Amino acid sequence: MQIRTESTGTVPVNGAELHYERRGGGPPVLFISGATGDAGHFTAVANLLADEFTVVTYDRRGNSRSPRPAGWVTTSPAEQADDAAGLLGALGLTPAAVVGTSGGAIITLALLLRQPEVVRGAVLHEPPLLATLAHPEEVMAVLQPTIERGMAAGGPRGAVEAFVRFVAGDATYERLDPGLRERMLGNGETLFGVEFGKLEVYRPADAALAAVRRPVQVLAGTESPPFLVETSRWLAAHLNVAVGVLPGGHAPYFDRPAAVAAALRPYLAAWGAAA
Numbered sequence: 001m002q003i004r005t006e007s008t009g010t011v012p013v014n015g016a017e018l019h020y021e022r023r024g025g026g027p028p029v030l031f032i033s034g035a036t037g038d039a040g041h042f043t044a045v046a047n048l049l050a051d052e053f054t055v056v057t058y059d060r061r062g063n064s065r066s067p068r069p070a071g072w073v074t075t076s077p078a079e080q081a082d083d084a085a086g087l088l089g090a091l092g093l094t095p096a097a098v099v100g101t102s103g104g105a106i107i108t109l110a111l112l113l114r115q116p117e118v119v120r121g122a123v124l125h126e127p128p129l130l131a132t133l134a135h136p137e138e139v140m141a142v143l144q145p146t147i148e149r150g151m152a153a154g155g156p157r158g159a160v161e162a163f164v165r166f167v168a169g170d171a172t173y174e175r176l177d178p179g180l181r182e183r184m185l186g187n188g189e190t191l192f193g194v195e196f197g198k199l200e201v202y203r204p205a206d207a208a209l210a211a212v213r214r215p216v217q218v219l220a221g222t223e224s225p226p227f228l229v230e231t232s233r234w235l236a237a238h239l240n241v242a243v244g245v246l247p248g249g250h251a252p253y254f255d256r257p258a259a260v261a262a263a264l265r266p267y268l269a270a271w272g273a274a275a
Helices: 039-049 077-090 103-114 136-168 170-175 178-185 188-195 206-210 226-239 257-274
Strands: 006-013 016-024 028-032 054-058 096-101 119-125 216-221 243-246
Touching: 006 077, 016 039, 016 077, 028 039, 028 077, 028 103, 039 054, 039 178, 039 257, 054 077, 077 103, 096 103, 096 257, 103 119, 119 257, 136 170, 136 178, 136 188, 206 226, 216 226, 226 243, 243 257
Parallel strands: 028 054, 028 096, 096 119, 119 216, 216 243
Antiparallel strands: 006 016, 016 054
């Protein structure tokens, strides 16, 4: 059994300073979070997997403990993917299994297409690829007013709260670690001023998806909104893989970490063994 170790640090990557957390030993696994971009989304899952893997989580640029770069006013899946690749390279952990959820799944997909050499295998959990939906306006008709009400009531912090309650549920929001919740709320200006709408419009070419040769698993939740199941099915079909299942809704790493870790472990172990 690997001896568990834990470290944190900050490394310069792609014009940004990225805060990372590293746990465990064994084949490397990188987790990429979506909205609010905090490493703490995956703390519980990372702790469970650290018995078998070297697990890395990080705050995406401009979020939480990764400061906002000077003059940074917009982003893209490509920029975020290059950040992830640069972090893995700086830590000497390439190639790695990469697990992305929500917007993090979009970033993972971009990484898979741009720099496949750093990816051993990829898990893509419910990427909100709104450009692939038959009726994306129906999603925005619900989401946009929710964010606007939160913004009107409490500015960017209020908008983050409204958004997280919408995607994760009120009970999950109330049970968040207070330190993590405070960092997430503090990321409102990055989420809504820089990121929002920049990742969701991503739609890779069909030919590029068909050409992917790394192992990939697309996952969708048993209780997730239908539009996220639709985007997951679209992506799985274009990657020629089946959609796997994660228990719960869109953010099960918060309320069902043991089940998430158990579901991920076979994929990560298989890719690690193949190395």
